[in-house]
Amino acid sequence: MQLLNLSETVNFMSLRRITSAFSILLIVASIASFATKGLNWGLDFTGGSLIEVSFEQSADLTKVRQVMDENGFGDATVQNFGSSRDVLIRIAPRLHAEGESVGEKIDSKMIGDTIMSALTAMDDTATMRRIEFVGPSVGGELREQGGLAMLTALLCILIYVALRFEWRFALGSVSALGHDVIITVGLFSALGIEFDLTVLAAVLAVIGYSLNDTIVVSDRIRENFRKIRQGEAEEIINISLTQTLNRTMVTSFTTALVLLALLFVGGELIKGFATALLFGVVIGTYSSIYVASSIALALGISKEDMMPTEVEKEGADQDQLMP
Amino acid sequence: MVVLVLLIGGLYSAPNLYGEDPAIQVSGVRGAEVNALVLDTVVAKLDEAKIEYKKSELAEGRILVRLKREDDQLKAKEAIGDSLGDGFVVALNLAPATPGWLQAFGAGPLKLGLDLRGGVHFLMEVDMKEAMNKKFTEMEEDFKADLREEKIYYRRIAQTGSGEAVRVQIRKAEELDDARRFIEKKYPDLVVIEDSKTSEPDLLVSMTEQKIKETRNYAVDQNITIIRNRVNELGVAEPLVQRQGQERIVVQLPGVQDTARAKEILGATATLEFKMVYQDGDIGAAMNGRVPPKAKLYDSKKQGPVLLEKKVRLTGDHIVDAQSSFDQYGMPQVSISLDTKGGNKMSAMTKDNIGNPMAVVFIEYKPTEVKDKNGVSILKKYEEVISVATIQARLGRNFVITGLDSSSEAHNLALMLRAGALIAPIQIVEERTVGPSLGQENIDAGFNAVMLGFGLVLLFMLVYYKKFGLVANVALAANLVMIIGVMSMIPGATLTLPGIAGIVLTVGMAVDANVLIFERIREELKDNRSPQQAIHHGYDSAFSTIADANITTFIAAVILFAIGTGPIKGFAITLAIGIATSMFTAIVGTRAIVNATWGGKRIEKLSI
Numbered sequence: 001m002q003l004l005n006l007s008e009t010v011n012f013m014s015l016r017r018i019t020s021a022f023s024i025l026l027i028v029a030s031i032a033s034f035a036t037k038g039l040n041w042g043l044d045f046t047g048g049s050l051i052e053v054s055f056e057q058s059a060d061l062t063k064v065r066q067v068m069d070e071n072g073f074g075d076a077t078v079q080n081f082g083s084s085r086d087v088l089i090r091i092a093p094r095l096h097a098e099g100e101s102v103g104e105k106i107d108s109k110m111i112g113d114t115i116m117s118a119l120t121a122m123d124d125t126a127t128m129r130r131i132e133f134v135g136p137s138v139g140g141e142l143r144e145q146g147g148l149a150m151l152t153a154l155l156c157i158l159i160y161v162a163l164r165f166e167w168r169f170a171l172g173s174v175s176a177l178g179h180d181v182i183i184t185v186g187l188f189s190a191l192g193i194e195f196d197l198t199v200l201a202a203v204l205a206v207i208g209y210s211l212n213d214t215i216v217v218s219d220r221i222r223e224n225f226r227k228i229r230q231g232e233a234e235e236i237i238n239i240s241l242t243q244t245l246n247r248t249m250v251t252s253f254t255t256a257l258v259l260l261a262l263l264f265v266g267g268e269l270i271k272g273f274a275t276a277l278l279f280g281v282v283i284g285t286y287s288s289i290y291v292a293s294s295i296a297l298a299l300g301i302s303k304e305d306m307m308p309t310e311v312e313k314e315g316a317d318q319d320q321l322m323p
Numbered sequence: 324m325v326v327l328v329l330l331i332g333g334l335y336s337a338p339n340l341y342g343e344d345p346a347i348q349v350s351g352v353r354g355a356e357v358n359a360l361v362l363d364t365v366v367a368k369l370d371e372a373k374i375e376y377k378k379s380e381l382a383e384g385r386i387l388v389r390l391k392r393e394d395d396q397l398k399a400k401e402a403i404g405d406s407l408g409d410g411f412v413v414a415l416n417l418a419p420a421t422p423g424w425l426q427a428f429g430a431g432p433l434k435l436g437l438d439l440r441g442g443v444h445f446l447m448e449v450d451m452k453e454a455m456n457k458k459f460t461e462m463e464e465d466f467k468a469d470l471r472e473e474k475i476y477y478r479r480i481a482q483t484g485s486g487e488a489v490r491v492q493i494r495k496a497e498e499l500d501d502a503r504r505f506i507e508k509k510y511p512d513l514v515v516i517e518d519s520k521t522s523e524p525d526l527l528v529s530m531t532e533q534k535i536k537e538t539r540n541y542a543v544d545q546n547i548t549i550i551r552n553r554v555n556e557l558g559v560a561e562p563l564v565q566r567q568g569q570e571r572i573v574v575q576l577p578g579v580q581d582t583a584r585a586k587e588i589l590g591a592t593a594t595l596e597f598k599m600v601y602q603d604g605d606i607g608a609a610m611n612g613r614v615p616p617k618a619k620l621y622d623s624k625k626q627g628p629v630l631l632e633k634k635v636r637l638t639g640d641h642i643v644d645a646q647s648s649f650d651q652y653g654m655p656q657v658s659i660s661l662d663t664k665g666g667n668k669m670s671a672m673t674k675d676n677i678g679n680p681m682a683v684v685f686i687e688y689k690p691t692e693v694k695d696k697n698g699v700s701i702l703k704k705y706e707e708v709i710s711v712a713t714i715q716a717r718l719g720r721n722f723v724i725t726g727l728d729s730s731s732e733a734h735n736l737a738l739m740l741r742a743g744a745l746i747a748p749i750q751i752v753e754e755r756t757v758g759p760s761l762g763q764e765n766i767d768a769g770f771n772a773v774m775l776g777f778g779l780v781l782l783f784m785l786v787y788y789k790k791f792g793l794v795a796n797v798a799l800a801a802n803l804v805m806i807i808g809v810m811s812m813i814p815g816a817t818l819t820l821p822g823i824a825g826i827v828l829t830v831g832m833a834v835d836a837n838v839l840i841f842e843r844i845r846e847e848l849k850d851n852r853s854p855q856q857a858i859h860h861g862y863d864s865a866f867s868t869i870a871d872a873n874i875t876t877f878i879a880a881v882i883l884f885a886i887g888t889g890p891i892k893g894f895a896i897t898l899a900i901g902i903a904t905s906m907f908t909a910i911v912g913t914r915a916i917v918n919a920t921w922g923g924k925r926i927e928k929l930s931i
Contacts, residue, residue, distance in 0.1 A: 052761070112756070113583040129761040131582065135752035138446065142888070149886040153879050160875055198821050201883065201894045205828060208879035208898070212832070212872040216839065219868040247835075247842040254783060254838075255831035258776030262827050265775055267768030269438075273824055 012241045012289060013234045013297065019290040023179060030186020039189050042196025042272075043132055045146075047093040047139035049111045050132045056125035058084040063122065071118050073111075082268040086129070089115065093136045146200045150181065153207055165218055172296035173214040176287040180210045184280045198273045206280030209255070213248060213288035220244050221293070221301075233302055237293050245289075252285045325915045328907065329801055332808035338421040338432040339807060344377060345393040346418040347400055348560050350385040351411055361411070362386050365403050372402040389418055415578065416560035433811050436819030436893060437755070439769075441762035442577035443585055446753035447546075449570045454542035454747035455486070455535075461643065462489050462513075462528065464663040469509065475502045488529035496524040512537075539570065542747040547572055548738060553588055567888075572749070582756050594687075595639025595740065597672070600680040600711060604630040621684065623708035631682050631708070636672045641665025645740035647733035655733035656725045659740060666720030673718045683710040685739050709739050769823035776827050777803065780834060788841050790930035794916045795837035798908040802833050805904040806897065819893035829901025835872070836909035840865045841931055854929045858921065862914055869910065877902050 043050045053059075061078055064087055068076040073091055081088035091111060112131035119126045154174055162170035184203055188195050220240040228236055256278060263274035349365060351357045362381050365388060369376055376399075377389040390399060396415050404413040419432045437444050459482045466480050466489065476494040483490050491506075493499050499517070503526055507515050512534040518525040530538070547564055550572065554562045563575040579585050601618035609620050609630050618630045643660045650656050661669055673681075687705045712724050727733045757765075780799065784792035806826055810816050844861035852860065880902065883895035921929070 054760070112754070127758060127760065128756070129758040131754070131756040133751070133754040135448075135750075138752045145886060145888070149882060149891075152886060153882045156878050156882060157875055160878060164871060197890050198824075198894075201821055201887070201891045204879060204883050204891075205894070205898065208876040209832065211875045211879070212835065215872045215875055216868050219871060223864075243846065244842075246845075247838050250787065250838045250842070251832070251835040254780050254834050255828070257779040257783065258772075258827045258831035261776035261779060262772045262824060265768060266772035266824070266827075267765055267820075269765065269820055270768070270772075270824055273821065277828065 009235075009239050009242045010245070012238050013293070016290065016294045016297070020294055023287075023291055026183050026186070027179065030182050030189070033186050033189040037189050037192070039185070039195045040192045041143075042194045042199070043090065043134055043139075044197040045139050045143045045195070047134045047136035049091040049093075050130070051089045051091075051112055051115050052081060052086060052129040052131075053089070053116070053119055053126050054086045054129050055123055055127075056085070059087045061087065064089070064119070067118050067122050068115070071114065073115065086268075093134075093139075142197065146197075149200075149204060150207070153204060154178065157207070157211060161215070161218075165222060166301070168296045168299040168301045169218045169222075169292075171299065172292040172294075173211060173218065175295050176214050176284075176292040177207050177210055179287050179291050180206055180280060180283050183283050184276055187279055188276065193275065194272060196272060198270070199276050202273045202276035202280065205277055206284060209277070209281060210284030210287060213251075213284055214292045216247065217241065217244050217288050217293065218296075221296075233297060237297060241289055241293065248285055248288065252281055255281050325912055329805070329912075332801070332805035332904075334425070334428060334808070335430045335812045336804050336808035338419060338425050338430050338811060341420045341422065341432070343417040343432070344389040344420045345396045346390060346416045347388045347396065347403060348385055348414045348416040349388075349403060349407065349411055350414075350555070357381065357384055357386055357411070361407065364406060368402045368406045369399060372398060374399050374402070387416070387418055389420075412555060414560045431811060433807065434817045435766075436817045436822070437575055437577060437762075438757050438820045438890075439762050439766050439818065440577055441757050441759035442575065443579045443582050444753075444755040445574040445576075445586075445589070445751055446567070447550075447572045447574065447749045448752045449542050449546055449572070450748045450750065451539060451542065451570050452486075454538065456482070457747065458530075458538050459486070459489055461662055466491055466506065466528070468663045469505070470502060473501075473505055475505070477502075483527070488527045490518065491526040491528060493524045493526065499524040499526065502526060543570060543572065545741055546747065546749055548741060550574060550589060552738065571752070578759075582754065586751065595642065596635045596684045596686060597637035597669075598631045598633075598635060598682050598684060599672075599676060600682055601630040601632050602679065606630060621682070621706065621708045623682075623711065626708075626711055629682065629708055629711060631684070636681075637661075637665060637668050639740075641668070642740060645737045647730065647737040649730070650723070650725060654725060655727045655730040656723045657727070657733050657737045657740065658721065658723045661720045663720065669718050669720070669722070673714050673716075676714050677716060678713065680711050680713050682708050682712075683740070685709045710736055765820050769820060773803075773823060773827055773830070777830050780830060784834060784837075788837075788931055790920075791837075791841050791844075791917075794913050794920075795834055795841070795909070797916060798837065798912045799830065799833055801912055802901070802905050802908040803830065805908065806901050809900050809904060810897065816896055817893065818897075819890060821890040821894035822897045825894045825897030826901060829898060829905060832876075833901065833905035833909060836865075836869045836905060837913060839869055840909075840913070844929070844931060848929065848931075854921070854926045857929070858917060862910070866910065869906070873902050873906050 059080070061080070065076075065078050068074065068078060068089065075092055077090045079088055080086060112133055116126075116128050116131070154177060157177070158170050158174045161173050181203055184206055185195075187193075188199065193199075217240065220243055221237055224236050224240045224243075225233075228239070231239075259274050259278045259281065262270055263278065266274060349357060349361065359381065362379065365386055366379055369379075369388065374395045375391040377391055379386065379388040388399070390396060400413050400415060404411075407413065421431055463480050463482065467477070470477050470480075470491075475498050478492040478494050480489060480491050482488075491502065493502050503515050503517070506513065506526070506528060512531050514529050514531055516527050516529075518527050543566055547566060551564045554564055554574065554576065559576045559579055561577055563573065565573045567573045574589070576585060601615065604615045604618050605613075606628060609615070609618070610628055614620050615630070617633055619633050621629050621631055623629050641661045641664060643662055643665075645657055645659045647655065647657050685707045710724060712726060724736065727736065777799070781796045784795050784799075786792070788795065803826070806829065810818060840861050843865045844857045847857035847860045848854070877899060880895050880899040883891055884899065887895060
């Protein structure tokens with residue numbers, strides 16, 4: 001059995017102007033959404049409190065809201081989570097003015113406990129499922145750390161690919177990664193899905209996955225440059241993409257299979273993670289075909305760059321190419 | 324080799340099949356020792372309450388009783404707790420039911436994260452500014468005393484506005500150099516410079532980088548010791564108290580639900596009081612209720628009841644440090660340092676009391692089950708005499724307590740002295756509580772997702788690559804076993820929900836290596852190579868691609884692990900392990916099977 005039985009080389013690169021425009025459009029849209037709507041940051045990043053409670057019967061949200069009001073948490077958001085019996089309550093961090101007393105500080109940490117006892121008073125079938133409290137300073141730090149993690153990962157990968165292949169490929173694959181990350185984050189921004197720590201982990205996993213794809217393609221391009229003596233760079237890239245297409249599709253398909261399993265049976269907490277990765281896999285597959293190769297081509301990759309040089313000095317061959 | 328590696332992987336993942344026994348764990352606090360006698364009491368109580376148990380054992384200073392039924396756990400806890408009293412903590416636990424022959428290999432089941440087993444996670448931050456302030460105050464007092472002793476007159480010694488140094492204002496300019504030389508000599512870890520901004524003879528004394536680091540570390544370590552002590556009293560099985568970064572402490576309490584109580588106990592305050600033993604009293608009469616008006620009856624674990632003076636001679640906030648060590652004869656001792664004020668008081672107290680016994684009382688306010696109308700627990704005062712020692716000479720700022728029975732007693736005493744000393748305040752900056760029902764649900768959901776994803780991939784590979792797909796499936800199954808085996812083997816690794824997601828993702832991506840190889844073989848076959856050659860070329864040419872692809876993903880996983888915290892770390896560790904094991908099973912493992920099946924034969928067609 002074979003997904004695609006291609007006897008002819010598909011002329012992928014002929015579409016590269018259209019796809020470049022498409023990619024740029026998506027990136028601009030993502031950045032625009034990020035700039036205007038921002039991200040729906042999760043508790044991990046904003047700080048605040050979160051309480052998940054489950055009741056034996058369907059929960060009466062208005063009643064829960066009323067209890068919140070009575071206890072001085074009028075700003076709390078109350079919503080169902082997963083099923084009608086589960087309720088998720090979120091409370092923004094209480095900001096303290098300078099010089100407030102220590103007593104108040106302890107209070108803000110006790111929010112979870114206070115609310116839990118108020119809810120059990122309202123309905124004694126209420127059981128605590130999870131309480132989270134994140135101090136505002138910790139939240140900010142996590143956000144910084146997350147961004148730093150992403151940048152470091154990209155930089156290390158850039159160095160590895162540059163050493164292993166060639167700088168044009170490195171730039172191509174890292175641009176593809178940046179492309180995937182921006183668009184995935186853009187999707188979360190546009191749809192207003194909560195962005196928490198596990199989603200960040202997923203976005204970082206997208207980097208790993210998309211890279212995997214890109215490397216396989218680049219590897220084949222390099223091999224073909226060395227093997228096929230005649231032919232234009234564009235043609236060789238097309239041949240390579242056609243040869244690896246089957247593998248790209250099969251792997252994306254199996255990965256998508258397990259992610260769908262996670263999305264549907266993995267539970268409520270892992271949904272954001274699965275969504276981010278699933279989308280990332282799709283966009284990653286696309287970018288490994290179009291973004292990475294197009295950029296390498298646009299940067300003027302040629303057969304000479306791929307030949308194993310006798311002088312094993314990095315950059316020696318590049319100097320000769322400089323006009 | 325493949326068989327050997329798989330056997331080891333299988334061996335270490337095997338304990339996960341056995342599940343856990345409900346158990347009761349008894350451990351001692353404040354030096355109370357758990358011994359065979361206690362074990363006998365526990366067993367006798369269980370028999371009395373007609374609670375059936377599988378096994379009782381005494382190991383590593385604690386008793387573990389495995390029960391037959393989970394319902395008996397609470398009943399057993401009550402029965403044992405009532406009979407043992409204060410010095411022991413009885414906790415509910417789940418003990419892995421790993422058989423002895425597996426334990427002999429050091430194999431044990433996977434440790435589950437809090438999101439899977441339920442419990443509380445606290446992140447606490449030590450107030451470093453306060454800790455540094457205390458250090459500077461101490462420096463001020465030291466300088467004042469020292470300079471007075473050296474007869475160097477000063478106008479004022481105080482912390483600077485920026486809070487980074489102590490300004491020493493000397494009265495006579497010609498004594499500036501003397502003061503400077505003196506401080507530099509006595510405190511080599513301080514930096515002394517002349518303040519060039521003022522015309523006055525001023526010195527600025529600050530700490531070296533090394534000293535600042537030490538002070539910070541001390542503040543964190545001291546808090547960790549105290550928190551550990553308190554956590555032990557909470558009666559939690561397998562708690563975790565660990566430093567995180569520069570000034571934070573992670574506390575994880577599996578199975579704890581009542582976070583309010585946990586927070587109160589962690590935040591309890593302790594103090595110490597030094598008192599003289601009351602000399603004229605009669606213990607016998609006092610125990611019958613006739614306590615002299617100036618004395619109070621105390622209980623001490625070591626000496627039994629003692630009568631102490633009511634007057635408090637010195638309080639614990641003067642203690643700067645307490646360390647257990649050995650004297651020149653190799654006997655255990657505890658050396659104590661006080662601040663200047665404390666030193667003076669100690670000196671005054673001991674001057675007229677040489678030859679008399681002095682006692683240290685440890686006082687702790689702990690929340691009780693009783694709550695007042697605001698829902699705040701009423702605090703109860705616990706007092707305990709932790710040491711009675713005879714004063715041998717007039718004491719000053721530094722002195723030692725000797726005559727201790729064992730080094731563990733010395734260690735405990737030092738610990739309690741430090742716990743009663745003034746410490747840098749801490750704050751909870753993050754808290755996560757997961758209820759037990761959610762934990763179990765997370766396990767179930769995670770397990771289902773792994774199984775469903777795994778099943779779908781197996782099915783697809785079988786249909787798509789036929790016999791070779793079967794080979795890949797065997798490798799995939801082996802991979803799953805090995806991930807679990809490796810995770811169980813690494814001592815610090817815990818399985819969390821994102822970790823399960825990592826495993827699921829690995830299952831999806833692990834087939835990639837096989838897909839690469841198989842697609843290559845198909846291509847070679849299309850180029851009219853013989854099946855044997857195709858297999859050979861397929862594996863060889865796919866190898867470098869697979870290596871490159873996996874190494875880069877591995878880099879990403881390592882960075883995630885290094886920078887990320889909490890859930891991200893859990894995900895990164897399974898991803899990294901998965902990449903390593905999948906490389907092995909997908910390349911070496913499948914090749915071995917393929918060679919065994921098709922190798923050395925003349926074949927016309929491959930089932931691929």
